[in-house]
Amino acid sequence: MRPDIKEAASHYVHRLFLQAGNSSLVRLLKKEAFKRIYRQMINDPDSLLPRTFPSDVEPWSGEKPQGPEDFLKGTVTLPSLPHVQSRLREVLNDPESTAQDLVDIICKDPKLATSVLRLANSGIYEIEEKIETPSKAVALLGFQKAGSLALGTVSLSMFKRKNKAVLDLEKFWKHSIACGVVAQEISVAAGLGDPELFFAGGLMHDIGLHMIFESDYSLGVTLFRLAGSEGYNLYEAEQDILGFNHADLGGYILEKWKFPRQLIAAAGGHHNPHKVKTDPDAMVIHVADFIAQALGFGLDISSVIGSIDPAAWQKIGITADQLIELLPKIRRLIDDIFQILED
Numbered sequence: 556m557r558p559d560i561k562e563a564a565s566h567y568v569h570r571l572f573l574q575a576g577n578s579s580l581v582r583l584l585k586k587e588a589f590k591r592i593y594r595q596m597i598n599d600p601d602s603l604l605p606r607t608f609p610s611d612v613e614p615w616s617g618e619k620p621q622g623p624e625d626f627l628k629g630t631v632t633l634p635s636l637p638h639v640q641s642r643l644r645e646v647l648n649d650p651e652s653t654a655q656d657l658v659d660i661i662c663k664d665p666k667l668a669t670s671v672l673r674l675a676n677s678g679i680y681e682i683e684e685k686i687e688t689p690s691k692a693v694a695l696l697g698f699q700k701a702g703s704l705a706l707g708t709v710s711l712s713m714f715k716r717k718n719k720a721v722l723d724l725e726k727f728w729k730h731s732i733a734c735g736v737v738a739q740e741i742s743v744a745a746g747l748g749d750p751e752l753f754f755a756g757g758l759m760h761d762i763g764l765h766m767i768f769e770s771d772y773s774l775g776v777t778l779f780r781l782a783g784s785e786g787y788n789l790y791e792a793e794q795d796i797l798g799f800n801h802a803d804l805g806g807y808i809l810e811k812w813k814f815p816r817q818l819i820a821a822a823g824g825h826h827n828p829h830k831v832k833t834d835p836d837a838m839v840i841h842v843a844d845f846i847a848q849a850l851g852f853g854l855d856i857s858s859v860i861g862s863i864d865p866a867a868w869q870k871i872g873i874t875a876d877q878l879i880e881l882l883p884k885i886r887r888l889i890d891d892i893f894q895i896l897e898d
């Protein structure tokens with residue numbers, strides 16, 4: 556190991572984890588991060604430079620909204636939920652729905668059908684048999700699993716790039732998928748049930764962030780600059796500038812769209828200390844969000860990863876060593892799913 560790079564990498568990791576505390580989980584994740592940053596400093600040092608924006612972009616001069624509702628009235632209007640999502644959501648929320656209802660929706664949207672089939676065959680569900688049709692996918696995966704998978708994938712495809720974007724969309728997709736995969740694997744290891752809903756929760760958790768950044772270019776740049784300053788975090792910057800954070804907004808949006816309760820809790824609670832301590836969905840997504848960033852699947856907006864609530868990790872009940880053992884599988888799944896969904 557080169558001593559100069561070793562020192563620079565450990566300094567970098569120290570800064571990244573400034574707010575993270577010193578639990579055994581954090582110590583192990585720091586080791587993982589160090590290995591990755593060291594490699595990156597040797598192979599691709601430019602990728603670690605902070606992003607800059609033209610100096611002539613004026614700071615955002617909008618008025619602080621009263622809250623998420625007011626923000627959506629003034630700065631940006633909440634788009635209506637695309638038809639296929641609202642049909643999926645209805646079918647998932649209705650106890651009378653049949654497997655055939657779900658198959659019908661998936662079959663009507665060729666892109667959705669392709670994504671569901673490729674994901675079903677990707678090894679996330681460890682099914683040996685080849686799945687060739689949506690009806691076989693629903694039969695083999697089950698109604699809930701196939702439905703949540705469809706809802707998650709179709710929702711992720713909503714996150715499209717605008718011309719002048721502040722948010723790096725590739726990083727956003729990878730972060731969302733990584734958070735979904737980590738949440739799913741944690742829920743399996745901890746025996747929390749509904750892994751597919753945790754996966755969908757991870758895919759959707761930053762919907763509020765996407766909406767804030769896509770709403771106004773100068774607002775995005777202003778938040779980016781503030782969040783990038785020493786020791787600051789994106790959700791703190793949002794709180795300062797807007798008076799609420801992207802989790803508040805995300806929960807509000809998914810509630811308006813009548814998404815399943817778990818997904819509302821996951822998006823709305825992941826930076827909300829009160830929910831992080833009490834709601835299993837918020838808890839798991841909060842932890843998964845932190846872990847995804849520590850593994851290098853962050854948005855690279857804030858100068859720090861943020862903090863992890865030790866009580867949330869303790870309540871989930873798996874050990875840091877257990878998590879580290881899951882990492883090779885987690886990394887493989889993230890790459891596979893990213894490729895499938897990005898196509």
Ligand SMILES: [Fe+2]
Pocket residue numbers: 760761764801802825826844
């Ligand atoms: Fe977030």
